[in-house]
Amino acid sequence: MATERADALKKTMRGLLRGRFARAGLFCFEEIGSTNAFLKEQANAEPGEAVAFALSQTAGVGRRGHTFSTRPGEALHLSFLLRNLPERGAPASLSVGLAVQQALFALCGEGFSLKWPNDPLAGGRKVGGILCEAVPGGIVCGIGINLLLSARFFAEQNLPNAVSVQMVTGSAPAPEVLAAAIAEKLELVLAADAHTVLASYAAHCATLGAQVRVFGADGRVVLEGVAESITPQGELMVRTADGRVAVRAGEVSVRGQNGYV
Structure with a gap:
């Protein structure tokens, strides 16, 4: 069956x-x-x-x-x-x-x-x-x-x-x-x-323009800032307090009305 x-x-x-x-x-x-x-x-x-x-x-x-x-x-x-x-x-x-x-x-x-x-x-x-x-x-x-x-x-x-x-x-x-x-x-x-x-x-990317946190493999926050753009390689460009960083991998949480998603 x-x-x-x-x-x-x-x-x-x-x-x-x-x-x-x-x-x-x-x-x-x-x-x-x-x-x-x-x-x-x-x-x-x-x-x-x-x-x-x-x-x-x-x-x-x-x-x-x-x-x-x-x-x-x-x-x-x-x-x-x-x-x-x-x-x-x-x-x-x-x-x-x-x-x-x-x-x-x-x-x-x-x-x-x-x-x-x-x-x-x-x-x-x-x-x-x-x-x-x-x-x-x-x-x-x-x-x-x-x-x-x-x-x-x-x-x-x-x-x-x-x-x-x-x-x-x-x-x-x-x-x-x-x-x-x-x-x-x-x-x-x-x-x-x-x-x-x-x-x-x-x-269509809700991440851009938002405050984000990027987590490493161990679940800890490795950087925090504002997501600005997507590079030609698909990386997420984040502006932090120390400058712009291209994020190639990692889990990203976006701050919204319900907290970080």
């Missing part, structure tokens, strides 16, 4: 995908540990690009390594195995983030933005996450979007600054519809020149 449901899901996704990703390998699951982990394992066996989609995950990885599980339909679980990215293109993590923001805007309307480098925000609060990991000959980009999860769920998970699409807009698209919309936007973003992508990204 589980195989039949997965086959039906794959047929639905095949009907929704267009262009570049309609030609990619497609893997669909009713339940999986992690779509990213699956595609990382498939990277050596899959010569081209691939898409993995699941209705639920049991071993998703979120902020600071936080693991979580969801029930079918509560969230989007989607990963892309990308190949042959342009050498002078915009950084993949920013490109995927922009594609997600554009897809959410197209389906759900205003109120969606990005926190550097690629955290999707809804109403200024975290509505999902993106994890990009290098593999031989390419990169795997995993996308998780909270669709129907409740405020109670986030309270139980000790995630006070997280929301779902439904909490913000009153409704949410079906996971497979959002997955197809992201794939469509991602193809367009990957085909655009780096300057165009970075300009569009900056226009």
